Amino acid sequence: MSTATPLSLEAHRSPGETDAHRRLRGLLEQGLPLTPRPWCTLAEQAGMAEEEVMACVRRWQADGMIKRLGLVVRHRRLGIQANAMVVWDVPDERVALVGRRLARETAVTLCYRRPRRLPDWPYNLFCMIHGARRERVLAELTAIVERLGLDDLEHRVLFSTHAYRQCGGRYVQEGAA
Numbered sequence: 001m002s003t004a005t006p007l008s009l010e011a012h013r014s015p016g017e018t019d020a021h022r023r024l025r026g027l028l029e030q031g032l033p034l035t036p037r038p039w040c041t042l043a044e045q046a047g048m049a050e051e052e053v054m055a056c057v058r059r060w061q062a063d064g065m066i067k068r069l070g071l072v073v074r075h076r077r078l079g080i081q082a083n084a085m086v087v088w089d090v091p092d093e094r095v096a097l098v099g100r101r102l103a104r105e106t107a108v109t110l111c112y113r114r115p116r117r118l119p120d121w122p123y124n125l126f127c128m129i130h131g132a133r134r135e136r137v138l139a140e141l142t143a144i145v146e147r148l149g150l151d152d153l154e155h156r157v158l159f160s161t162h163a164y165r166q167c168g169g170r171y172v173q174e175g176a177a
Helices: 019-029 038-046 050-062 092-103 134-148
Strands: 082-089 108-113 125-131 154-159
Touching: 019 038, 019 050, 038 050, 082 134, 092 108, 092 125, 092 134, 125 134, 134 154
Parallel strands: none
Antiparallel strands: 082 125, 082 154, 108 125
């Protein structure tokens, strides 16, 4: 993720955009409905045809307004209680390669680069590893370090202690959808 401010969906309101389009944006922020035909369900809720919904989403993707559609997994409900953010201090000339290699690991669910905040925070590469128990996560990390030959890199393991909120981005004003 970048440090840039999220792009406002309101800034993309084009001339001729209908209230149905605005409703569709609000509905998409809530996630796809868990129905056999989610695009059809969205179309009914937005007052549009299913083909129009799909065309809007494709257009918004082509315009860059929607970068990706993703899934928010409530992993604690699935019994995955140990969530570790592993922070790495990787030399700048190696960070892209190490990041790509970590991202290919099946146990790594998220991997990204951030700028260091010296002198207090020397870490520039971050990855998440989830597991049922801390011991399993630590064992997986040890295996990754050995497999990728990363034992020369300083890193810390930060386990989450509480989940406050998990959701996708919100850009349509409350009550506007």
